[in-house]
Amino acid sequence: MGIGLSAHGVNVNRLPGWDKNSYGYHGDDGHSFCSSGTGQPYGPTFTTGDVIGCGVNLVDNTAFYTKNGNHLGIAFTDLPPNLYPTVGLQTPGEVVDANFGQSPFVFDIADMISELRVRTRSQIIHFPLLDHGQGQWQNILHKMVSTYLVHHGYCATAEAFANSTNQIFEEDIESIKNRQKILKLILSGRMGEAINVTNNLYPGLLEKDTNLMFALKCRQFVEMVNGTDSEIRYHYNENQTSVIQSTKSLVKSSTTHCEEINHTSINGSNNQFLLNGQIEDIEMEVDTSLNNLSKTNKSLSCQKHILYSNGFKCLNGEDIKMDIDVTNQNNQNSLLTTTENYLNNNHKKQLCGGNKQAIEKMLDFGRQLYAQSIQLKQRSGKNEHNKKMLRDAFSLLAYSNPWVSPVGWQLDPQQRETVCSKLNSALLAEQLSYG
Missing domain, CATH: 2.60.120.920 (SPRY domain)
Structure with missing residues (x-):
């Protein structure tokens, strides 16, 4: 029991x-x-x-x-x-x-x-406090408020508050704006950009704090799955407007027979193409899991039956040209618009935005992240927190719709706040050490 x-x-x-x-x-x-x-x-x-x-x-x-x-x-x-x-x-x-x-x-x-x-x-009652005179407590409270504003990057408010309370504002405005820029990138899910900006503005910080760097990379992998990370967004062409346009490159690049995988029909009856099961031992199975997903991804172009006016669908991964009757052009446009609208309404969230190149980018990044975890373990010994982070992140690949899975909580934008707070504290500590 x-x-x-x-x-x-x-x-x-x-x-x-x-x-x-x-x-x-x-x-x-x-x-x-x-x-x-x-x-x-x-x-x-x-x-x-x-x-x-x-x-x-x-x-x-x-x-x-x-x-x-x-x-x-x-x-x-x-x-x-x-x-x-x-x-x-x-x-x-x-x-x-x-x-x-x-x-x-x-x-x-x-x-x-x-x-x-x-x-x-x-x-609370026995918390040690300095023995200040009665008139100094107001200044201490003002300093607390000012410190809070600076810590969270509210530079304009902090400066205005200091002026209104007759405090000397000695903070570096440029430094606050730099931190604010990095934190905004993290909170918008653009982890790759946030890491690059951090390395440029605070060289050596992430190299020294390897656990923080690993946490940022794990979050970047999650944002890649979410389709929000800059590394993924750059691979997604938002100008594509029709089903033909958005799948043509996939059809050309595929060499896998449609019969080798479970097809996904236009009604979305079967869209499970990721890994089945859960990753039990990350050190033994993660590489296999990523490889299996990579193989499945090669069949992505044949997973959907693209409906044209004559019922055409991809065969053996080849790009089949069609002759379209000009008189039926309006009907075809109507069908494409209806199909596109249906896909947009029923597949709002797809792995890496539904883009094949972005998925391949995510897989490659996952392998690098796994290799980094092995190096960290060899250098610093076992770290259960890092292991759990990596296991949770890779577990997203075990579900066809990770947003509604038991590990889907990671894709909630609020989860960015934890790593955002860690990096903010590290940036402040770095600034103080230089000061």
């Missing part, structure tokens, strides 16, 4: 903790399982008659368990949002009672919450 938490879309036919974004505490061995089939020693075993509690601290994103009212300690950290309570039963005849607060808990959760509140209040 397993008790824990799972994200939306996790396989419910397996015990919680075994699959990605799934967490569980198992009764047979007392181990905790964090998105893996390999558990870690955690607590005692449990069986018939035991009361097991699972609690989530939404402040620090941790989870803990209790057994018969006794706190067993923190089991999981850095939990993602929007997890669901999950119980897995494996033996026929097993029965559980679930209590979500309709009855008093065996564990005194109210006392734990009260203790956390008292501890937090005590930390």
Whole structure:
């Protein structure tokens, strides 16, 4: 029996903790399982008659368990949002009672919450402060506000605030604007440009902080999948306006038979052409996964049945010319417009914007990123955080529609803020070291 938490879309036919974004505490061995089939020693075993509690601290994103009212300690950290309570039963005849607060808990959760509140209040009250005179506190508060504005790059507001409070504004406006420019690129998903600008304006920074560089590169891979990174956008021709135009180059370059893959008809009944399954061991399977996707990508031009006025579709990857009756030109234009509108409405999000060259660029970048992870491991040893970042990023390739997959949260623009904050702090530290 397993008790824990799972994200939306996790396989419910397996015990919680075994699959990605799934967490569980198992009764047979007392181990905790964090998105893996390999558990870690955690607590005692449990069986018939035991009361097991699972609690989530939404402040620090941790989870803990209790057994018969006794706190067993923190089991999981850095939990993602929007997890669901999950119980897995494996033996026929097993029965559980679930209590979500309709009855008093065996564990005194109210006392734990009260203790956390008292501890937090005590930390605030006893926080060490310099002994300033009464008149200086206003200046300190002004300095705090000014520092906040400078930290987040609000240069015009920071300068205006300093003038209105009679502070001396000694910050380098050009430096603030440089940071602001980099952060805007990240928040718009243009990671490649952000990295280049950082290297130009702050040479040597990312070379020294290899973990930060790796985090930026992992985010760049995600943005490539999203079709928003500059490396991908440059490969996408936004002037293409018809189905014929947008697929002609793909038809010419393909040498794979249509029969070798699952076709995608105009109604979108089968658009799964990426990898199936999940990447279990990144060190063993990531290269194979990228190669498989690359092979599948070569068949991209034959995946769609391009509907022309005479029902033409690609055959054996060859570009077949058509003679079009001038009298039917209006009907053809109407059909193309209807087809284009349908594709635009029903395929708003495609891997790398649906462009073959962009997909190949993304695959090549993925191989480089994997090689970089191996070098980092050899140089600095194992880093579980980096490994998880890379695993999560590459897991996007396992789904035909990664935006609605269990790992699709990475494609949310809000996820850019984490790496944006890390780089901003590094830039400020670099600036202070030079100052």
